[in-house]
Each structure stands twice: as C-alpha cells, then as structure tokens.
Amino acid sequence: MYIGKKPDKQTKKEIMGRHSCCLKQKLRKGLWSPEEDEKLFNYITRFGVGCWSSVPKLAGLQRCGKSCRLRWINYLRPDLKRGMFSQQEEDLIISLHEVLGNRWAQIAAQLPGRTDNEIKNFWNSCLKKKLMKQGIDPNTHKPLSNMEMKEEKNCADKASIPSFQSSGIANSSNSAEFEQSFILNDSGYYVGGELNQASREHFLDKPIFDSSPFFDFQPGIDPIPSNSNPLLQFNQMQSQFEPNPNLEFSGSFTNFEQTDFSENSVFMNEAKETSSNSSNINCHGRGFHMTNNDSTMLVENAGFSWHSENKFESLFHCQFSGVKCEEGLKTSPWHEEQMQNHNNSDDFSSYPLTSLSEDLSAAYFDVIHHI
DNA sequence: AACGCGGTCAACCGCCATGCC
C-alpha cells in the first residue's frame, strides 16, 4: 500500500535541505504510487537514462530528478535481484565491508543486482547484529574482547607505519607493526583482516576488474561476477592453471600479512600461515608457499600486478626475486637468467613482468623440475 | 482488539565531486 508522508511534518530543515530543482515547484514526496512507477518505468525503458533533472517533466511526474533516479536505481531497474541475500552474498558483504568500510556503492558493485541502499539496510539491520552476536566488532571486524588492546596497539603502530606509497613495497622487517591480514576462505572470500590506510587507499582507487573477457573463453568456469578483487581472482584463477600435474594450484591463500596493494600490484610478504596439506598454495615467509604431496617450494617476494586496462591476462603478470624449496634456494635456468640480468634482488621494479599463462608457467615447470 | 516495541526498508537529507558556462 502506498501512502505518502504527512504534509504537515515538513520542517524548516527539510525545506532548506532541498535541491534547487525541488524548490521551484511543489513536488511530491514520500512513497511512490504504482502510477508514478509506471510512468517512470515507461519513460526510462523508452528513452533510456539521460538527464535526470529533465525526467520528471518529460515523464509527467511531480517529483524531483533525484527522486526519480533513486526510484529507478533502487526499485524499477529490471536487472535488480529480488529476495533474500544468499549465504554467499552475506559472506561477500562482510568480507568487502572489512576492506572497504561503509562504501556501500563499491560493495554493491561487487554484488550484481543488489543496490547500495539494499546492502546498507541489510548491514544495519541484520549483519551488524549477527557479527556482534559472534563477538566480532562490525566496524573493525576484530573480536570485541580484544578491542581495547587492539586500539591501544593501533595507536602505537600508527606512529611507526612507513608509507607504502613512497616505498612501493612493504618493508618486511616491520611486519609485526602492521596489524593487517587477509584471510580467504575456500570460496575465495575475505573472512578477516585489515589493510593499513595507505594500502586501503591504493586498493580502493583501483578500477573494477572485469572478469568477463576471460570467462568468455573459459567454458565451464563459474565466472563469479561479483568477485572483482584481483587477489581473490588470482586465488580463483590459480585453480584454472595447472602447469604441472605434480603441483596443483588448488589451495587458497590464507592469512596474509603486510599485503601491499600498491600501484597496480599486489605484493605478498610476511605471511604467517603455512598449512602443507596436499596440493596447496599458502603464504609463507616473504612470498607464497606452494606444496604438494612430494615437495614444497617457496616463491619469495612474489608480487602480482595488473594493468589499469583491467585485462585478465595481465593479472598474472608476476614478479620474482627468487624461488626457494625446503632445502634452500633453487632457481630455474629462467630465474638464474633473470637474476643475472637484475643484480639487485630486492628491487622489484627491475624484474620483468611475465605472463603466467606463457613464460611464467614455463618457469614453474623449471622450478618444479629442480625440486 | 488495542497497544507497544523492534525490525525492515524505501525514501529523503546533506554533503561532496564533477562538469559546464
């Protein structure tokens, strides 16, 4: 049932806060009637979205353009998904909120068919309480009982955190000072952790990664269109590439620490977690740790970068400073060549970008042979 | 049946960024 707000409840504040377009004439407020919806829907489907300020007049509505825009985006848009949030969506929202905070529009961009308003409401009315019940602070995503300690620690840490922007890559010697980690569950979603401010800003400024060009050529792969995070996508993609049957890329990254989302790059350093079950990729030391039943190797100082054009293949451009196995450093001919070409092994920027699907996969073969 | 209360969610408010003149 559509009932408008009581007109006598308009306050001075309300009138002052209105856009100029709304002050020019007496405009309707409150809930939309089915007739209004029909008018707006017919107009937009016929003429498309253009200048919202002219929509009310052209569509024959006594509403301001803003109101029309909102009604279209939040309710009338044909691609909207209706109904309850799935468990997967719920997990994704929590994970994204952990990274993005209250940036509902950005979160909504990862959930096709969901609006920022819808997600915001869902968060405020449901997820927040759910997390609280689990003893997790919905703002920090950290255990409530440790909050005071964490806050104190954070204050101390802030003073000693170097700038990722200026250094280009995180300084692993300061790893203990960064209270940040990424935890990805088996679905590839973040389930915990926090970025520092510099990384967060870098990450948030990155354009949305469009996975569709890749999936167009990968029949049978679930595109998971909501997942636009490069790290998550790499986590998913690794399972698609199996350059060597002895080393399956089927594990998940876990518990990243000091993960740097610098300019078009993801560097993984100082990861804590190592769980060497069969066929796994984990973070370990400075880089990531790949294991299978027979062998273990550590790719040191691994970094992943992608181009601003958001092309999928560029996601797999990797940088290496060396490859280690449990017995010590072992390098493939390819790596030896790269390391000879680049004397300073700590200088990531000097290492060549290589496509995983081509040269890099060959490098993996070489590494595996050495192990 | 009436009332109170809490949850949900559509819609609005207010601010900011951007583009145009």
Place this chain on the structure above:
DNA sequence: TGGCATGGCGGTTGACCGCGT
C-alpha cells in the same frame, strides 16, 4: 576562476509490519 547545476553516495528518518503482551 568562480558560480551553478547535476549526479552520486553515505547517513538518517519514518512508515509499515509482525510479534508479543
């Protein structure tokens, strides 16, 4: 360069609804 119009977004409000008493 400054002012204005507009779009976009996060925060907030308030109507509605269901449930318990």
